[in-house]
Amino acid sequence: xxxxxxxxxxxxxxxxxxxxxxxxxxxxxxxxxxxxxxxxxxxxxxxxxxxxxxxxxxxxxxxxxxxxxxxxxxxxxxxxxxxxxxxxxxxxxxxxxxxxxxxxxxxxxxxxxxxxxxxxxxxxxxxxxxxxxxxxxxxxx
Numbered sequence: 001x002x003x004x005x006x007x008x009x010x011x012x013x014x015x016x017x018x019x020x021x022x023x024x025x026x027x028x029x030x031x032x033x034x035x036x037x038x039x040x041x042x043x044x045x046x047x048x049x050x051x052x053x054x055x056x057x058x059x060x061x062x063x064x065x066x067x068x069x070x071x072x073x074x075x076x077x078x079x080x081x082x083x084x085x086x087x088x089x090x091x092x093x094x095x096x097x098x099x100x101x102x103x104x105x106x107x108x109x110x111x112x113x114x115x116x117x118x119x120x121x122x123x124x125x126x127x128x129x130x131x132x133x134x135x136x137x138x139x140x141x
Contacts, residue, residue: 001041004029016040016059019106020139024048042109048139053128057111082134085141092130102133106140 004010007018007026014033018026025047033040043056080092082102090104092115103112115133128136 001030001032004031016042017107018044019109024139046136046139048136051128051132051135053113053132053136055111055113057109059109082137084134084137088140090137092133100130104137104140 002010002014004013005027007021007029010026010029010031011017011021014031016031016033026044027047029042029044031040031042039058039060041056041058043054046053046055079094082090082092084090084104088104090102092100092102094100100115101112102115103110105111113128113133113136115128115130
């Protein structure tokens with residue numbers, strides 16, 4: 001992984017772009033590029049409307065699409081499909097152990113973010129409430 005403090009530094013060195021970087025601040029970025037599979041991994045903190053969100057995900061290179069992976073959203077146990085933006089879908093899922101994640105795709109990046117429906121965060125691993133997760137989706141609308 002390569003680590004970057006800011007989106008500007010990451011973009012200048014890797015030439016990778018993130019969606020809505022002009023509307024929100026991306027920081028604490030880690031990027032891993034896997035050229036032989038035309039994909040990579042990313043994690044970042046997105047600051048939007050004074051709320052900080054920790055996200056991670058996968059992105060494709062060379063024009064590949066999310067469907068080329070054959071896993072992720074398609075194989076998740078969807079609790080709810082949430083419409084946002086111009087007919088885009090976010091998928092709120094819950095694993096058998098109660099772990100809650102929202103998946104959404106923006107500009108060939110399959111993002112995922114942990115969330116919790118209330119204020120009682122189990123194991124300290126939820127990074128946002130459900131309401132905050134929905135507010136983050138408005139960034140991409």
